[in-house]
Amino acid sequence: MKNSDNNSSLDSRINQTLKNVQGLLKGRSIPGKVLLTRRADPPEDPSLRSSTFGRSFSENDAGTSDQMDMSKEAEAQGTSKQQNNNMTTNKLKPTNSNVEITSKEVQKSVMGARATDSARVMKFTKELSGSTVTLEKLRELAWSGVPPYMRPNIWRLLLGYASPNSDRREGVLRRKRLEYLDCVAQFYDIPDTERSDDEINMLRQISVDCPRTVPDVIFFQQEQVQKSLERILYTWAIRHPASGYVQGINDLATPFLVVFLSEHLEGDIHKWSISDLSPDKISNVEADCYWCLSKLLDGMQDHYTFAQPGIQRLVFKLKELVNRIDEPVSRHMEEQGLEFLQFAFRWFNCLLIREIPFHLVTRLWDTYLAEGDALPDFLIYIFASFLLTWSEELQKLDFQELVMFLQHLPTQNWTHQELEMVLSRAFMWHKDFSEIPNEVDGTTGTDSKVPSLRTFKYTVLQISHDDLSILSTGNL
Amino acid sequence: MAHRVDHEYDYLFKIVLIGDSGVGKSNILSRFTRNEFCLESKSTIGVEFATRTLQVDGKTVKAQIWDTAGQERYRAITSAYYRGAVGAFLVYDITKRQTFDNVQRWLRELRDHADSNIVIMMAGNKSDLNHLRAVQEEDGHALAEKEGLSFLETSALEATNIEKAFQTILTEIYHIISKKTLAAQEAAANSTVPGQGTTINVADASGNTKKGCCST
Numbered sequence: 001m002k003n004s005d006n007n008s009s010l011d012s013r014i015n016q017t018l019k020n021v022q023g024l025l026k027g028r029s030i031p032g033k034v035l036l037t038r039r040a041d042p043p044e045d046p047s048l049r050s051s052t053f054g055r056s057f058s059e060n061d062a063g064t065s066d067q068m069d070m071s072k073e074a075e076a077q078g079t080s081k082q083q084n085n086n087m088t089t090n091k092l093k094p095t096n097s098n099v100e101i102t103s104k105e106v107q108k109s110v111m112g113a114r115a116t117d118s119a120r121v122m123k124f125t126k127e128l129s130g131s132t133v134t135l136e137k138l139r140e141l142a143w144s145g146v147p148p149y150m151r152p153n154i155w156r157l158l159l160g161y162a163s164p165n166s167d168r169r170e171g172v173l174r175r176k177r178l179e180y181l182d183c184v185a186q187f188y189d190i191p192d193t194e195r196s197d198d199e200i201n202m203l204r205q206i207s208v209d210c211p212r213t214v215p216d217v218i219f220f221q222q223e224q225v226q227k228s229l230e231r232i233l234y235t236w237a238i239r240h241p242a243s244g245y246v247q248g249i250n251d252l253a254t255p256f257l258v259v260f261l262s263e264h265l266e267g268d269i270h271k272w273s274i275s276d277l278s279p280d281k282i283s284n285v286e287a288d289c290y291w292c293l294s295k296l297l298d299g300m301q302d303h304y305t306f307a308q309p310g311i312q313r314l315v316f317k318l319k320e321l322v323n324r325i326d327e328p329v330s331r332h333m334e335e336q337g338l339e340f341l342q343f344a345f346r347w348f349n350c351l352l353i354r355e356i357p358f359h360l361v362t363r364l365w366d367t368y369l370a371e372g373d374a375l376p377d378f379l380i381y382i383f384a385s386f387l388l389t390w391s392e393e394l395q396k397l398d399f400q401e402l403v404m405f406l407q408h409l410p411t412q413n414w415t416h417q418e419l420e421m422v423l424s425r426a427f428m429w430h431k432d433f434s435e436i437p438n439e440v441d442g443t444t445g446t447d448s449k450v451p452s453l454r455t456f457k458y459t460v461l462q463i464s465h466d467d468l469s470i471l472s473t474g475n476l
Numbered sequence: 477m478a479h480r481v482d483h484e485y486d487y488l489f490k491i492v493l494i495g496d497s498g499v500g501k502s503n504i505l506s507r508f509t510r511n512e513f514c515l516e517s518k519s520t521i522g523v524e525f526a527t528r529t530l531q532v533d534g535k536t537v538k539a540q541i542w543d544t545a546g547q548e549r550y551r552a553i554t555s556a557y558y559r560g561a562v563g564a565f566l567v568y569d570i571t572k573r574q575t576f577d578n579v580q581r582w583l584r585e586l587r588d589h590a591d592s593n594i595v596i597m598m599a600g601n602k603s604d605l606n607h608l609r610a611v612q613e614e615d616g617h618a619l620a621e622k623e624g625l626s627f628l629e630t631s632a633l634e635a636t637n638i639e640k641a642f643q644t645i646l647t648e649i650y651h652i653i654s655k656k657t658l659a660a661q662e663a664a665a666n667s668t669v670p671g672q673g674t675t676i677n678v679a680d681a682s683g684n685t686k687k688g689c690c691s692t
Contacts, residue, residue, distance in 0.1 A: 032635060
């Protein structure tokens with residue numbers, strides 16, 4: 001059953017791809033290699049089979065091995081998180097030993113997770129069934145991964161879009177969805193003659209980017225999907241003039257799109273067809289995406305304003321954190337003249353969507369959304385953990401190899417396990433460093449273990465819009 | 477690059493790849509450095525990077541190419557990469573008039589942030605889409621003439637003129653540098669001569685006109 005599904009999805013993907021290629025290349029002979037990234041993740045890859053965006057835990061589907069995999073890994077995260085709590089006495093140990101310990105713990109937990117799986121789902125169910133959802137509890141649960149079929153509701157709650165009060169919830173959503181429709185009518189569905197030059201340029205930029213959004217997932221090649229994306233992004237951009245549309249925000253809308261569509265479309269994302277949905281449903285999904293994207297970006301407003309100071313600041317903090325966690329890697333990168341901005345800029349700009357397989361993104365976002373307002377600072381820990389996954393490899397590379405390695409990280413075959421590892425370690429480091437007061441802000445660096453704190457604060461303050469030069473490629 | 481001297485090449489030339497969003501910069505880069513064309517490329521965020529080593533007038537030259545995001549919002553980030561660049565590869569899309577009209581803005585950008593003697597190659601990309609052409613080749617030539625740029629129409633998809641365009645710009649840079657080196661040697665016997673694997677700035681180079689000689 002599963003296999004035949006996969007085969008037919010493989011067929012349809014190949015056919016679609018062929019069609020695209022044929023359309024593009026009519027009558028031409030193309031030299032060299034023509035790349036289709038879709039080929040890079042063959043469907044027989046087990047990781048693809050766990051890309052159950054659309055697959056809900058619905059009655060007929062429950063208990064398939066895929067879902068066991070997903071939720072057992074989610075459970076593993078929960079367990080390892082606790083275990084990591086106990087490990088925090090190993091403060092500032094060399095990275096590698098931490099990695100090993102975490103790795104063992106995670107594996108152990110994965111083995112023993114099956115039994116507690118349903119207990120975890122029950123906890124979610126219990127939390128959601130009350131007349132008022134306690135967001136703090138929900139955050140704690142969601143941090144370790146949300147069962148896919150609960151994601152739409154939980155994400156809406158975590159982002160503060162849906163009301164925690166169950167009596168009010170439906171009414172608020174209905175109102176918000178209508179409000180979105182009004183916005184689209186007011187800003188998007190108008191002739192170009194009523195737009196300013198800047199607005200026309202912005203719309204043009206968005207329409208250039210929509211077809212190249214997650215191009216390796218065929219679902220996003222559907223014209224209607226791209227139109228939805230265009231409406232969401234343009235409406236958001238018009239209503240957020242301080243930043244407007246910035247390339248990469250298109251990527252950020254995609255997890256919302258797949259999660260909210262998963263309420264209406266069953267099965268494998270590769271086989272979804274948006275035209276199966278009524279205009280009403282599409283409009284509701286769009287509205288939810290729009291509001292959730294807005295909520296997410298509200299917490300990072302200066303990431304996308306001129307010169308993107310918010311991202312520059314976080315890149316700088318990341319560099320400092322990596323230096324404290326793994327001094328040898330940090331020193332090596334410094335010696336090679338590698339700037340963090342040269343690779344980590346995209347990480348912050350697209351929240352790692354570009355760096356990991358798309359089927360893992362929603363799980364990563366469970367943790368992002370659970371962090372809430374604390375997300376920007378927690379990103380530093382996730383990204384440090386992500387980077388130091390390759391601590392050993394990095395130390396063997398020279399400048400050019402480093403840049404290229406970091407811009408094309410070997411995550412194609414990643415499964416939930418690698419991602420959980422990154423998150424567990426981030427959690428652990430965050431806990432370690434949080435015990436030092438105000439560590440990342442560097443406001444009171446009194447702990448003797450962190451001598452660099454004062455200078456750190458000083459340097460952060462030096463970064464302003466005009467002073468980009470110090471962040472540029474020092475070695476070039 | 478002072479921290480690392482690589483003896484596998486005689487010269488390292490840093491080149492920036494600029495131009496409006498969606499004109500095909502990243503595919504020009506992948507065509508030139510890996511002979512690949514990606515049908516599903518994503519927008520470039522910030523900058524990306526690739527290198528290729530090739531022969532220019534009998535010398536081994538390593539081209540270090542920084543591919544930049546096209547959106548205006550990223551200019552604050554990307555312009556930092558202009559520093560130290562000896563060449564700029566400025567791309568427009570022959571099927572999108574606006575990307576050609578914006579060439580002037582990109583030239584201004586280079587004037588503001590790059591070395592004043594940076595060698596510029598303008599490329600009208602997507603020449604395979606002749607049936608959708610919105611910019612005539614003569615217009616490209618005329619602008620290049622006026623601004624003193626090298627110019628070629630290219631197709632990253634069909635690999636037309638990509639090699640030639642890079643050969644042209646690298647040769648031109650090399651000539652300027654060897655002329656400078658010669659002048660420097662004549663001027664002072666004990667002056668520092670650019671050695672192996674050193675990045676060289678093109679400053680005060682005369683004869684910086686269009687069209688270097690090219691070999692394939």
